[in-house]
Amino acid sequence: MAEATAPKPSSSVKLVLLGEAAVGKSSLVLRFVNNDFQENKEPTIGAAFLTQKCNLPTRTIKFEIWDTAGQERFASLAPMYYRNAQSALVVYDLTKPTSLIKARHWVAELQRQASPGIVIALVGNKLDLTNDPSTSSNALGEDGDGEAADGEDADGDARKVSTAEAKSYAEEEGLLFFETSAKLGTNVTEVFTAIANAIPETSLKGARGPGATSGSTGRTEDQSRVNLTGPRDNASKEGCAC
């Protein structure tokens, strides 16, 4: 901020994904990061930490996206998962009302466990399974979750959670709200851009770590960081860009 001519300031923002199994958490991220979609995706194994930049007019936000790696199934997420998260994506499946109940549970959990001031977006996914005018899906019920298709209405609309209901809940709790289709890409970038815009400038100091450690000492956190892959470490050099 001191130098006006410098390139746009860039900050890392930790984003955690939460939501019932099979609502499309990883698919949303895959669409955002790779602009890709996999039908019948297996439960998340492997990729659980992805990064993607989001360019805003005045700054660049680099999302560090933490997937749950399936640890949400038995409510076994570790405290480190929430710690320092500046944003969260709480996802439900709009064809499955129980998944919204679960989403409310995760919102409460975040309010209890995460940093105060965390930006939370509530996202109703699988908009392609509805006959919403904003989407033009003709392939119904193939969205990785076979059960979702079972309750389709005669007119092909599988929506079970109304926009109004979820939206009013989001407003009550002060959450950003979107309905998306990871499959078609509808609204996906919009969610992340809205989150990036909603992150307060003040929490964007260093690499990460708002609140608790900012302190009054004027030191940045990185002064105490020890780099294990530094030039003095001859055990492993790869991954070091210094």
Place this chain on the structure above:
Amino acid sequence: MESLSDTKWDVLISGTGLQNSLLALALSRSNKKILHVDENEYYGGAEAAFSLQEVDEWVEKVSGDDPSNPFRNASLWKADAEALNGTPGLSFSRAYTLTLSPQIIYSKSKLLAQLVSSKVYRQLEFQAVGNWWMYDEDTNEFEPLRKLPTSREDVSQDKSLDNRAKRSLMKFLKFVIDYENQAETWESHADAGLEEFLSSQFKLSVNLRSAIAALTLSFEDPHDISVKWALPRIARHLTSIGVFGPGFGAVVPKWGGGAEISQVACRAGAVGGGVYVLGAGIKQSGMVTEDGKQLSQVHLSNGETVKTRRLVGGASHHELTNPKVVSKLISVVSSPLTSLFESSIEGSPLAAVSVVVITSFGTVEHKGQPYPIYIMVHSSETGECPANQCVLYATTMHTKYSKSALEEAVSHLLKSIEKGEGKLLYSLYYEQEQQASTDPTILPNASLDLAFNDEMLQAVENQWKSIVADDTGVGDAIFMQFEDREGMDNDDDDGDEGV
């Protein structure tokens, strides 16, 4: 919720303490069906870390009469607002992460190399253990706190040493970093006491002898430390200095020490497809035969029954005849104690931890406590407390006097720093007993050590080998050596954060 009993598990790991979590990490690419459970509602077992509220719950739990619990006699003390006289008191519960494992990790420890080669280091942040101090009222009543000379630079700059003392100390330091090649100097003294050895072979003064003994981080009376045990530990200290930068030889993970490593290791287990269930311990297990194969059938405390080919950590504890017991006192202090962390060495990172070794302080009572007291002072940089406070982790051998000795040691230390401005806000006392498992692959005292003990890695590697040996075709797998997962863009990751 899906049922755990539908799957036939390859490995069931019980307990998310450091050793079992590292095993989960080691197995995270083995394509085995792994169920990892913990009887507690939190990760980390004996290496857990807690908010203040979680400490309250933990104290309640460990005061119960459970022989399998290594912890006992936990008690809490909180300053009342009036006594603080305007000093800001404790912050909210989650502003604190008090760890049961404030272990330091020497830079040369294989653990760090394995966290790097297994790629999980990216989710951890390490900070330097900076200054080492010695507090000794017997030698210097007025200025009892002195920096320990632990490197050659320190020795040459130390004004309290005369030239003869410097020469003797230099001679010892030179010897000890190469002790393995100088058997003739020490082998005939291998079982002798370190004190006697330093005095007879190197003519070191009593001060320097206790300074050197402090580097071993031994709980014992320095007279009882054997030469063969002490030399590798002193060498470990000296050769670790400078490995990751000037002025320090050990690191700690930010946000709660060992607890953080076990969480990251478990996360890697989950990323590899492992299933994690908390609040589920092993109630009972037995062998069953299915399709001609022997399986363990395990009843979990959450009511489920599962079948697994291998069971790790399910063994019960047995009583040791003479278990080692240590007393621990965790104190939150209302001052950043800045002077403890200042470094005179150019280019050294801002230290987050300082070590204070207390060899003598002035009460009659403490004479019943001949053992050294170690205090790991953690600044707010560790993320364990709010800014302008510190957390002190004090440890000593358990005796009749150890609790009052720890309390007095902390109080004496606070009086000697920053004009005594640091007030005690909170303290948690407890005792931890060394345990032996009926499972020989579980190390009995790993979590008692003040520095991470690499023997644990050997134990994990042995467990890992015996599990992957069941398979064919994985003969060339290297322990804890993994490629980055897809989607992990490492240039980007390290590139724009700079150093």
